[in-house]
Amino acid sequence: MKLTVWTYEGPPHVGAMRVATAMKGLHYVLHAPQGDTYADLLFTMIERRNHRPPVSYTTFQARDLGEDTANLFKTALHDAFDRFKPQAMIVGSSCTAELIQDDPEGMAATMDLGIPVIPLELPSYQRKENFGSDETFYQIVKAIARPMERTAHVSANLIGPVGLGFRHRDDITEVTALLEEMGISVNVVAPMGATPADIARMGAAHFNVLMYPEHAETAARWMEKNLGQPFTKTVPIGVGATRDFIAEVARIAGVEPKADDARLRMPWYSQSVDSTYLTGKRVFLFGDATHVKAMARVARDEMGFEVVGLGCYNREFARDIRKLATEFGVEALISDDYLEVEKAIEDLAPEMILGTQMERHIGKRLGIPCAVISAPVHVQDFPARYSPQMGWEGANVIFDTLVHPLVMGLEEHLLHMFREDFEFHDEAGASHHGGAAKARAVEAEPEADQEAAAGAAPAEGEIVWLSAAEKELKKIPFFVRGKAKRNTEKFALEKGVHEISVETLYEAKAHYAR
Amino acid sequence: MTGFTPAPPAAGCRNAPVLKERGQREVFCGLTGIIWLHRKMQDAFFLVVGSRTCAHLLQSAAGVMIFAEPRFGTAILEEKDLAGLADANAELDREVDRLLARRPDIKQLFLVGSCPSEVIKLDLHRAAERLTERHAPHVRVMNYSGSGIETTFTEGEDACLATMVPTLPATDERQLLMVGALPDVVEDQALSLLAEMGVAPVRCLPAHRAAEAPGVGANTVVALTQPFLNETAAGLERRGARILPAPFPFGEEGTTAWLWAVAQEFGVSPETFAKVTDAPRARARKAIAAAAETLGGKSIFFFPDSQLEIPLARFLTRECGMTAVEVGAPFINKQIVGPDLDLLAEGPVIAEGQDVDLQLDRCRAARPDLTVCGLGLANPLESEGMTTKWAIELVFTPVHFYEQAGDLAGLFARPLRRRAILAGLEGAA
Numbered sequence: 001m002k003l004t005v006w007t008y009e010g011p012p013h014v015g016a017m018r019v020a021t022a023m024k025g026l027h028y029v030l031h032a033p034q035g036d037t038y039a040d041l042l043f044t045m046i047e048r049r050n051h052r053p054p055v056s057y058t059t060f061q062a063r064d065l066g067e068d069t070a071n072l073f074k075t076a077l078h079d080a081f082d083r084f085k086p087q088a089m090i091v092g093s094s095c096t097a098e099l100i101q102d103d104p105e106g107m108a109a110t111m112d113l114g115i116p117v118i119p120l121e122l123p124s125y126q127r128k129e130n131f132g133s134d135e136t137f138y139q140i141v142k143a144i145a146r147p148m149e150r151t152a153h154v155s156a157n158l159i160g161p162v163g164l165g166f167r168h169r170d171d172i173t174e175v176t177a178l179l180e181e182m183g184i185s186v187n188v189v190a191p192m193g194a195t196p197a198d199i200a201r202m203g204a205a206h207f208n209v210l211m212y213p214e215h216a217e218t219a220a221r222w223m224e225k226n227l228g229q230p231f232t233k234t235v236p237i238g239v240g241a242t243r244d245f246i247a248e249v250a251r252i253a254g255v256e257p258k259a260d261d262a263r264l265r266m267p268w269y270s271q272s273v274d275s276t277y278l279t280g281k282r283v284f285l286f287g288d289a290t291h292v293k294a295m296a297r298v299a300r301d302e303m304g305f306e307v308v309g310l311g312c313y314n315r316e317f318a319r320d321i322r323k324l325a326t327e328f329g330v331e332a333l334i335s336d337d338y339l340e341v342e343k344a345i346e347d348l349a350p351e352m353i354l355g356t357q358m359e360r361h362i363g364k365r366l367g368i369p370c371a372v373i374s375a376p377v378h379v380q381d382f383p384a385r386y387s388p389q390m391g392w393e394g395a396n397v398i399f400d401t402l403v404h405p406l407v408m409g410l411e412e413h414l415l416h417m418f419r420e421d422f423e424f425h426d427e428a429g430a431s432h433h434g435g436a437a438k439a440r441a442v443e444a445e446p447e448a449d450q451e452a453a454a455g456a457a458p459a460e461g462e463i464v465w466l467s468a469a470e471k472e473l474k475k476i477p478f479f480v481r482g483k484a485k486r487n488t489e490k491f492a493l494e495k496g497v498h499e500i501s502v503e504t505l506y507e508a509k510a511h512y513a514r
Numbered sequence: 515m516t517g518f519t520p521a522p523p524a525a526g527c528r529n530a531p532v533l534k535e536r537g538q539r540e541v542f543c544g545l546t547g548i549i550w551l552h553r554k555m556q557d558a559f560f561l562v563v564g565s566r567t568c569a570h571l572l573q574s575a576a577g578v579m580i581f582a583e584p585r586f587g588t589a590i591l592e593e594k595d596l597a598g599l600a601d602a603n604a605e606l607d608r609e610v611d612r613l614l615a616r617r618p619d620i621k622q623l624f625l626v627g628s629c630p631s632e633v634i635k636l637d638l639h640r641a642a643e644r645l646t647e648r649h650a651p652h653v654r655v656m657n658y659s660g661s662g663i664e665t666t667f668t669e670g671e672d673a674c675l676a677t678m679v680p681t682l683p684a685t686d687e688r689q690l691l692m693v694g695a696l697p698d699v700v701e702d703q704a705l706s707l708l709a710e711m712g713v714a715p716v717r718c719l720p721a722h723r724a725a726e727a728p729g730v731g732a733n734t735v736v737a738l739t740q741p742f743l744n745e746t747a748a749g750l751e752r753r754g755a756r757i758l759p760a761p762f763p764f765g766e767e768g769t770t771a772w773l774w775a776v777a778q779e780f781g782v783s784p785e786t787f788a789k790v791t792d793a794p795r796a797r798a799r800k801a802i803a804a805a806a807e808t809l810g811g812k813s814i815f816f817f818p819d820s821q822l823e824i825p826l827a828r829f830l831t832r833e834c835g836m837t838a839v840e841v842g843a844p845f846i847n848k849q850i851v852g853p854d855l856d857l858l859a860e861g862p863v864i865a866e867g868q869d870v871d872l873q874l875d876r877c878r879a880a881r882p883d884l885t886v887c888g889l890g891l892a893n894p895l896e897s898e899g900m901t902t903k904w905a906i907e908l909v910f911t912p913v914h915f916y917e918q919a920g921d922l923a924g925l926f927a928r929p930l931r932r933r934a935i936l937a938g939l940e941g942a943a
Contacts, residue, residue: 039574051897
């Protein structure tokens with residue numbers, strides 16, 4: 001047992017729902033107790049879908065336990081077939097149905113509906129949502145796709161985009177445009193928007209673009225082996241990655257690496273003097289492996305940040321992320337426990353977090369700016385406006401997203417210059433974030449009990465800030481104060497100093513000057 | 515207490531035939547109740563023993579509340595817990611020890627059963643007894659089931675309160691026990707009205723803290739504030755208490771009738787009653803009138819969700835001039851919602867249980883002006899041109915008693931007003 005409050009990923013059957021909901025003409029019959037239908041609202045609310053997810057639940061209740069649940073499953077399968085007339089169906093169990101051991105596969109086989117009915121084995125007590133989507137898509141492709149003659153014109157399948165994917169909708173548009181510029185057409189996009197009939201003609205493409213390894217790598221490997229289709233390894237998020245992607249595609253497809261980057265503004269924005277203050281901003285990255293990998297490169301090589309830590313929650317990609325961390329000279333954090341992530345962030349005291357919905361809240365709690373780069377996300381990250389992460393426009397979007405939460409450069413300088421100012425001070429917050437500015441309260445003289453507290457004998461290894469040093473620390477702008485405090489304490493510990501004075505503070509500052 | 519609302523209908527719905535359906539149900543399970551119960555009970559922790567699905571449900575339903583140091587969590591069963599049950603008990607003990615060590619402020623711990631824990635027959639009742647001994651006297655450990663196979667949405671609160679009933683101290687005191695978790699502001703309003711009428715003492719279940727748990731006994735009279743407290747009411751009756759039959763305190767009429775039932779029981783004179791209630795009644799009527807302009811003459815269709823459907827249909831038809839087409843409820847206990855059924859004029863289909871596809875067919879055929887449904891159905895129905903009011907808000911928002919009557923009507927009027935405002939806005943979905 002493991003005590004959990006927040007989970008980065010849902011159970012695997014939610015991953016299967018993400019595939020089913022992305023597709024058309026496919027229906028999912030899920031053997032599940034009453035209540036599991038909650039997952040519908042992720043799609044209808046967060047993604048704002050205008051139809052019910054194509055999922056029927058058996059919604060068995062306590063009184064049904066025993067032989068009845070198997071009959072319920074059969075009835076649900078029949079009803080769904082009659083009502084929705086799908087081209088294919090997927091069937092499986094949620095965590096509770098897994099325990100009662102009805103056999104969806106066997107039952108579906110006896111019914112002979114005349115369409116493909118694909119059974120899913122999703123071990124709910126071992127695996128999670130991303131495994132569910134990857135496995136489901138793989139099973140669908142394996143069941144339906146067949147080798148066939150290639151299209152006369154060079155074409156590719158885009159694989160991986162699913163329901164509830166972070167910016168999947170707009171990434172498809174962007175990648176399609178990148179391919180078109182090289183004269184490559186898109187054969188099938190799947191699972192998003194594909195029907196089972198579309199899956200059947202995936203074999204006609206010359207190669208596959210693996211957009212999101214989390215959701216389609218197993219299918220990509222199967223198609224490589226069985227349909228003879230190579231797949232791309234570069235995910236085109238960021239300027240450099242997009243250029244590499246174009247080169248990779250050109251090599252695979254045997255075409256000229258052409259690209260029209262007339263709309264690409266990100267490099268100039270990043271080079272312009274207004275961005276100089278971004279140099280060396282310390283960032284921490286956390287999310288799904290694909291987005292963390294891509295964004296680490298953007299952060300360091302394209303924004304000029306310093307990556308001080310990174311990690312992912314999906315263990316399937318732990319090895320990749322460890323390798324990446326080694327390249328960046330930082331430690332990898334592979335964890336699905338948000339308290340560990342919070343701890344890592346606290347210890348590293350970065351100036352910015354790039355993460356998920358969860359890290360946004362951690363950032364809020366710790367007063368650290370955060371930009372969202374990965375699922376899981378809330379409704380605001382399924383925006384109405386065009387907002388890809390991939391390709392040229394994706395790079396433009398990323399630049400804006402990463403700059404916005406930071407205090408603007410001039411503001412940062414003003415905070416340095418007027419840090420003692422009564423109305424322009426750190427507690428007033430960033431001027432472009434709204435909220436009424438609060439005038440600084442006139443600081444009272446240190447009170448007697450504070451003195452007493454300072455006078456108490458420090459415990460072994462504990463560091464005490466003398467009040468003058470503490471006051472001096474407060475003069476440092478808030479967005480670097482955490483770092484200054486941490487560095488000073490580390491410096492003091494190394495020097496065996498237990499009381500930090502103003503002197504110690506500035507000695508540490510000189511020591512860590514870069 | 516007459517004159518402001520229509521006379522009771524000659525034939526109410528108490529004896530109307532109930533359409534009972536079984537099939538796919540689009541409802542929450544009882545675990546969802548934790549989200550409001552943990553706010554109400556300030557020294558309680560709710561530990562779900564379940565799967566990743568349970569944790570994901572709570573996270574999805576609690577939204578951003580999950581970041582506010584919530585006093586709930588899920589002990590997620592793993593493969594190794596399923597292999598041998600003795601192991602699962604040891605694991606549970608260890609997780610509880612760790613939790614209680616980290617949160618010494620916790621005085622009541624609820625082990626909440628889920629579908630997986632019920633199916634593998636993990637005996638949480640014994641676990642609770644064992645853990646109570648281990649952590650006495652600081653923490654009392656109790657258990658109830660919020661599993662989907664046994665409970666629907668608000669039944670989770672019922673199961674939680676019902677499990678507390680046998681643990682309440684005994685008392686012979688003549689008292690009123692107000693039962694049902696209400697937002698604090700609403701509870702305070704109710705207590706103040708009762709105090710002004712001279713009804714005393716009044717206790718609440720659930721109480722804010724374990725130490726304030728009410729007593730119960732033969733001289734206890736129970737006024738339910740929520741219609742879904744069937745097991746809790748039965749448990750209180752077993753302890754000798756008597757349940758006051760009354761409509762539920764929604765709207766001016768419901769609140770007045772509810773208070774009047776209490777007033778009669780405690781011998782409050784009509785003059786005193788009028789003196790205390792006249793002003794808030796007038797305020798409530800005035801506030802409702804604003805929304806009733808939008809709601810009057812409109813038809814409404816309820817999908818089953820919380821068991822609040824019948825009292826709400828009574829309020830909307832009688833005080834806001836709406837017509838009920840179908841009133842679906844996950845479970846109907848006529849003992850408890852009887853007084854509301856008496857006031858609901860004959861006509862609507864009264865449905866218990868659900869086969870969601872068939873119910874959607876009926877709803878589409880009826881084309882009601884307003885459909886009350888869950889979040890899994892709301893947007894899909896909106897895109898078909900139907901106006902919806904999502905039902906969960908009715909459980910999370912203060913809607914009981916006089917001062918909220920206008921807000922309650924407003925919750926139903928807002929979607930209709932919005933559709934009218936946006937009437938000229940066309941575009942792709």
